[in-house]
Amino acid sequence: MDTDYVAEILKGSPRAISRVISWLENDDPRASGCMEKIYPHTGRAYILGITGSPGSGKSSLTDKLTQKLRSQGLTVGIVAVDPTSPFTGGAILGDRVRMGDIAMDPGVFIRSMATRGYLGGLAQATSNAVKILDAAGKDIILIETVGVGQDEVDIIRIADTVCLVLVPGLGDVIQSMKAGVMEIADVYVINKSDRPGADQLCAEVTHRVAQDVEIRARQWPPPVVQTVATENEGIDEMADAIQAHRSYLEQSNRLIDKRRERTRDETLQMIHYELFRAIKAYLSRDHRMDQLVSDIMERRENPYRLMHRMLKNYLRLPESDISLNAD
Amino acid sequence: MAEKKIKMIVAKPGLDGHDRGAKLLSRIFAEAGMEVIYTGLRQTPEMIVAAAVQEDADVVGLSSLSGVHNYFFPRVVELLREKQMNDVLVVGGGIIPKEDIPGLKQAGVAEIFGPGTNTETIVNFIKENVRK
Numbered sequence: 001m002d003t004d005y006v007a008e009i010l011k012g013s014p015r016a017i018s019r020v021i022s023w024l025e026n027d028d029p030r031a032s033g034c035m036e037k038i039y040p041h042t043g044r045a046y047i048l049g050i051t052g053s054p055g056s057g058k059s060s061l062t063d064k065l066t067q068k069l070r071s072q073g074l075t076v077g078i079v080a081v082d083p084t085s086p087f088t089g090g091a092i093l094g095d096r097v098r099m100g101d102i103a104m105d106p107g108v109f110i111r112s113m114a115t116r117g118y119l120g121g122l123a124q125a126t127s128n129a130v131k132i133l134d135a136a137g138k139d140i141i142l143i144e145t146v147g148v149g150q151d152e153v154d155i156i157r158i159a160d161t162v163c164l165v166l167v168p169g170l171g172d173v174i175q176s177m178k179a180g181v182m183e184i185a186d187v188y189v190i191n192k193s194d195r196p197g198a199d200q201l202c203a204e205v206t207h208r209v210a211q212d213v214e215i216r217a218r219q220w221p222p223p224v225v226q227t228v229a230t231e232n233e234g235i236d237e238m239a240d241a242i243q244a245h246r247s248y249l250e251q252s253n254r255l256i257d258k259r260r261e262r263t264r265d266e267t268l269q270m271i272h273y274e275l276f277r278a279i280k281a282y283l284s285r286d287h288r289m290d291q292l293v294s295d296i297m298e299r300r301e302n303p304y305r306l307m308h309r310m311l312k313n314y315l316r317l318p319e320s321d322i323s324l325n326a327d
Numbered sequence: 328m329a330e331k332k333i334k335m336i337v338a339k340p341g342l343d344g345h346d347r348g349a350k351l352l353s354r355i356f357a358e359a360g361m362e363v364i365y366t367g368l369r370q371t372p373e374m375i376v377a378a379a380v381q382e383d384a385d386v387v388g389l390s391s392l393s394g395v396h397n398y399f400f401p402r403v404v405e406l407l408r409e410k411q412m413n414d415v416l417v418v419g420g421g422i423i424p425k426e427d428i429p430g431l432k433q434a435g436v437a438e439i440f441g442p443g444t445n446t447e448t449i450v451n452f453i454k455e456n457v458r459k
Contacts, residue, residue: 014377014380014381015380015410015411015412017381018380018381018382018383019383021383022334022383025332026330026331026332084362085357085358088357088358088359088360089332089360090332090356090357090358090359090360090361090362090363091357091362091363092353092354092357092363092365093362093363093364093365094364094365096364096365096366096367096378097365097366097367100366100367100369100370100374103366103374103377103378104371104373104374104377109381110378110381111381111382112362112364112382114332114362116332
């Protein structure tokens, strides 16, 4: 069965792509076999992140930018993330509403994805979904994050180029001075630029970029472009800015460095996740964890000592690596 | 393995001018723990089915107010079958005359929920009949 799905994905079959993404979302054991086989076919697509606050126009920009990329003959995969309710576990995934014009284009694949409790602006399965679209032959993969606030910056760990979408009217100049999301952009996009305050925002962001010592130390000075997504204005400029950043990354070898860092982080994260899952599964058997928690609650045991004992017992690594300060 | 969530497309085929009902129902389905992909107004059956394929939807919910259900609803079922997605549950709602319901069901629409249906009834129907 696995080989079928892998072959179908490599041929670009939408059904196979979408089914395996579901397996990833559901932690279905069939997913990892597929991922192993498609991995050699990944690494060719260019990955773009679109982030910004809720309602800033990320979906509309994604729609218009995709049309632009399609006109250049490029195929596009889109992963659009929206939040899961912490109360009901449900989600409204509404990004397709703005993507009507590209919905029927066979050169475009759109997948909506709920965060399912994952923080940082993406879903757990997002990076693997990107790999599937990459292996399926999409030239550009666009990740639209959830509407972010100030601190959801995971997109920089996945995307080659990050576009931060800002809109006028969300705060004074202090907002544009803050840390976090304001620092991560390779391209700043001031959307809804037909609204009052757009020019001022543009000036404020331009100043921030020009004055920020850390940003200035980067070889790439992030451009600030103005758009009105609904009117298809400024999209060419946005696409040009993205292309310029891509050329910079490729010519300076920064792209390789970036992807090397990403591979390292991702690999460590996968090990972390799987180790956690395995130990949790083991401890959940026969009420072991319940017993341990009771011991801790009654102060017969403490979580620090327990943690060290767990690592010692279940990891075969040199003692010096696992027991930092065990008794 | 994580708990499987029900994925549902809510779509309005045809040229209806408003989607208050479809939006309200989307929220009710989300509140029932489903992941609802809302696609908006003026969808063609081809668009709806393309979305169902790409999203790997378990359920497609169609809403129509303008009397085009006899063409659009069966067409969605037919296109899903063409894509070998026979196991996707298709349900409908909106303004559907009673006498049209048997024909729609015969065409493969699992159930039609008219105005005033208790939303719990719809949610339960979906949970009981969705592919496992």
